[in-house]
Amino acid sequence: MNNFEFKNPTKIIFGKDTINKLTDEIPKDAKVLLLYGGGSIKKNEIYDQVKSALAKVEVIEFGGIPANPEYAVLMDALKIIKDENITYLLAVGGGSVIDGTKFLSAAALYEGDTPWDILSKNIRTEKGMPFGTVLTLPATGSEMNSGAVITRKETKEKLAMGGPGLFPEFSILDPQVIVSIPERQLANGLTDAFTHVLEQYMTYPIGALLQDRFAESILQTLIEVAPKVLKDPADYKAASNFMWSCTMALNGLIQKGVPTDWAVHAMGHELTALFGIDHARTLAVIAPSHYKFNFEAKKEKLAQYAERVWNITDGSIDDKAYAAIERTTAFFHELGIDTKLSDYTKDYEGTAEKISQRFTDRGWMGLGEHQSLSPDKVEKIVKMAY
Numbered sequence: 483m484n485n486f487e488f489k490n491p492t493k494i495i496f497g498k499d500t501i502n503k504l505t506d507e508i509p510k511d512a513k514v515l516l517l518y519g520g521g522s523i524k525k526n527e528i529y530d531q532v533k534s535a536l537a538k539v540e541v542i543e544f545g546g547i548p549a550n551p552e553y554a555v556l557m558d559a560l561k562i563i564k565d566e567n568i569t570y571l572l573a574v575g576g577g578s579v580i581d582g583t584k585f586l587s588a589a590a591l592y593e594g595d596t597p598w599d600i601l602s603k604n605i606r607t608e609k610g611m612p613f614g615t616v617l618t619l620p621a622t623g624s625e626m627n628s629g630a631v632i633t634r635k636e637t638k639e640k641l642a643m644g645g646p647g648l649f650p651e652f653s654i655l656d657p658q659v660i661v662s663i664p665e666r667q668l669a670n671g672l673t674d675a676f677t678h679v680l681e682q683y684m685t686y687p688i689g690a691l692l693q694d695r696f697a698e699s700i701l702q703t704l705i706e707v708a709p710k711v712l713k714d715p716a717d718y719k720a721a722s723n724f725m726w727s728c729t730m731a732l733n734g735l736i737q738k739g740v741p742t743d744w745a746v747h748a749m750g751h752e753l754t755a756l757f758g759i760d761h762a763r764t765l766a767v768i769a770p771s772h773y774k775f776n777f778e779a780k781k782e783k784l785a786q787y788a789e790r791v792w793n794i795t796d797g798s799i800d801d802k803a804y805a806a807i808e809r810t811t812a813f814f815h816e817l818g819i820d821t822k823l824s825d826y827t828k829d830y831e832g833t834a835e836k837i838s839q840r841f842t843d844r845g846w847m848g849l850g851e852h853q854s855l856s857p858d859k860v861e862k863i864v865k866m867a868y
C-alpha cells in the first residue's frame with residue numbers, strides 16, 4: 483500500500499426529511515447566495531423546503547446554472563457575489579450546480595487577473611468562500627469532494643479545478659429527492675459513480691486489501707440497486723443505498739494508498755466539450771476501449787473484478803479479464819446507456835486526432851496510473867470507441 487494522508491472535512495447530513503436542518507448549518511449573520519440549475523427544484527418540493535429553512539437569513543437567488551456549468555453564466559453570478567457582498571454560498575442541485583458553486587467559491591477570493599486562470603493554469607484553491615450543498619442528484623460525489631469541472635462554450639473547453647479550500651462545509655443528502663429525477667439522469671448517475679470506482683480500482687494490485695474491498699462493495703451495491711432505482715425511484719431502500727454509494731465513490735476514501743487512473747474522465751470530458759454528450763455517457767463510450775487497449779497493464783485487476791464483482795470464475799486470467807470488460811459494457815447497455823461515439827454523433831471523424839492534439843498542446847504527455855498514456859495512445863483509444 484502507498485503512503486497517504488486523508489482529511490475530508492465535509493459534514494454529511496443524510497436521511498429522510500433532512501433539508502430543514504439547513505437552518506442549523508448556515509451562520510445566522512450570513513448573506514447567502516442560493517444557487518440552482520434550470521428549475522427542477524421548483525417543480526419538486528426542494529425549493530420550498532430550502533426557502534423555509536432559510537427564512538431567518540438574508541438570501542439572494544441565482545438560478546439557471548446549466549448542466550456542464552458554463553463559465554459565462556458563472557461570471558454573472560460572480561458579479562452578484564461582489565456587488566451584494568455575499569458571504570456564504572448554497573448550492574441546491576446536482577454536480578453541475580455544486581461544481582459551479584465551487585468555482586464561485588474560488589473565484590470570489592481570487593486575486594489574479596481573470597478567474598479563468600484558476601482553470602487554465604490549474605491553480606489550486608487553498609481557501610474559498612464558505613459554501614454548503616443540498617444534493618438533488620446522486621452521481622458525481624461533488625457533495626463530499628474538493629474538485630469541480632467547468633465548461634467554456636466559447637472555446638469548447640471543459641477543465642477541472644480543485645484544492646483543499648473547496649470541500650463543502652456541509653452537504654444534505656435526502657434520498658427522497660430522487661423521485662423527480664428523469665430515468666436518463668438516474669442512469670447517468672449510476673454510470674458515473676460506477677466509473678468513478680473503476681478509475682480508482684482498475685490499475686494494478688498494490689496489496690491494498692481494504693481499499694479493493696471498499697471499491698468492490700460500492701460496485702456490487704450499485705449493480706444491486708440499479709434496476710430497483712430505475713424501476714421505482716420512490717423505493718427508499720434502493721434510493722438511499724444509491725445516494726450513499728455515489729458519495730462514497732468519490733469522496734477520496736477509496737483512492738487513498740492506491741494508484742489511480744482517471745484517463746477515462748480526461749478523454750470523456752473532451753467528448754462533452756466537443757459534442758455536449760452527458761458526462762456519464764462519455765465514460766461509457768471510452769471505458770471499454772480504454773480497458774481493451776491497456777489490457778496487459780490492467781488484466782490482474784480486471785480478473786479480480788470479474789471474480790469478485792461479476793462472479794466470473796471460469797478460464798485464465800486473460801479470459802476473466804476480457805469477460806469483465808464485456809460484462810461492464812453489457813451493464814451500461816442494461817442501464818440504457820450507449821457505448822459507442824457513433825451512437826451519439828454522426829460527426830465523429832477526426833475526433834481522436836483533435837483530442838490527441840489538445841492533450842499535446844496542454845502538455846498532457848502521460849495519463850493513467852503509469853503516466854504512460856501519451857497523446858498517440860489516446861488517439862488510438864478514442865478511435866476504438868467510434
Ligand code: NZQ
Nearest residue numbers: 519520521522549550576577578618619622624629662663
Ligand atoms: O438544472 P436542473 O433543472 O436542476 O435539472 C438537472 C439537470 O438538467 C436535473 N436534476 C437534478 N436534480 C434533479 C433533476 N431533475 C429532477 N429532479 C431532481 N431531483 O438533472 C440534470 C443534470 O444535472 P447535473 O447536475 O448536470 O448532473 P450531474 O450531477 O451528473 O453533474 C454532472 C456534472 O458534474 C461534473 C460533470 O463533468 C458534469 O459537468 N463532474 C463533477 C465531478 C466532481 N465535482 O467531483 C466528478 C464527475 O466525474 C464529473 O466530472
Ligand code: ZN
Nearest residue numbers: 622674678747
Ligand atoms: Zn465522473
